[in-house]
Amino acid sequence: MDDVADRRIERGNQTRQLVLRRAVDLASVEGLDGLSLGRLANELELSKSGVFALFGSKEDLQLATIAAATGIFVEHVVEPARSAPPGIDRLRRTCDSWLTYSRERVFPGGCFFYAASAEFDARSGKVHDALVTARSDWLGHLERTALEAQQAGGVVPDADIGQLVFELAAFLEMANAESVLHDEFTCYDKAARAVLNRLRAVAVDPSELPDQA
Structure with a gap:
């Protein structure tokens, strides 16, 4: 009986991951409000009752989707730069990883x-709060990386450092917004140059950074 239960749990976990992978892609293009358990079940050719059993409500699905997107974001943006020691080059690599994540459309709708x-910025509720937390975590990570570079x-x-992080984040988000809106990618090169120029302006030794982005 334990083996049967374990297999059932494993199948449930696999189905949940499958649903959430599709949900993050859909939400990046159509928004979190566009998510529907029934639609996800139909698109993935899954049992509707099985999918509904995994998520108690649309809000639960939205919150799970944000959590899944956070894991993907960390994998593509935060982790790659950790191979570099604390310093200004790690800060640059973190920004570059963000630009690559958006440019390569890890999510079809950009970031x-x-x-x-x-x-959700003008709304209230659990979904809004989860997004605030996710954004605060990212900006907090960027600020810690900058402080470590300073130390x-x-x-x-x-x-x-606060002003520096604000400007770096603005460069990244402008590139994402322009690329998604106009379906063009030269803005990523512009943002990379802007990031590099800003970092060179605060670097103790600019030679630690590339000459060109």
Whole structure:
């Protein structure tokens, strides 16, 4: 009986991951409000009752989708830069990873969180709060990475880290917004140059950074 139960749990987990992978892609294009358990079941040719059993409500599905998107974001943006030691080059690599994540359309609609935040920024409730947390976590990570670079001697001591992070995030998000809206990709090169120029302006030793983006 235990083996049967274990197999049932494993099948449920696999189905949940399948549904959430499709949900994050759909939500990045059509919004979290566009998600429907029935639609996901039909598209994936799954039992509707089985899919409904995995998520108690549309809100539960939306929250699970945000959590799944967060995991994908960390995998593609946060983790790649961790191979570099703390310093200004790790900060640059983190920004580059974000641009690559958006440019390569890890989510078909560009940055999942940019799109979802625009959809829910003026609302209230659990979904809004989950998106606020996700965004705060990302900006907090970017700020910690910048502070570590400063502490490691890569960023000048008098640099305003909060202002630096605000500007870097703005460069990244502008590239994403322009690319998705106009379906063009030269904006990523512009953003990469803007990031590099901003970092060179606060670098103790600019030679630690590439000459060109």
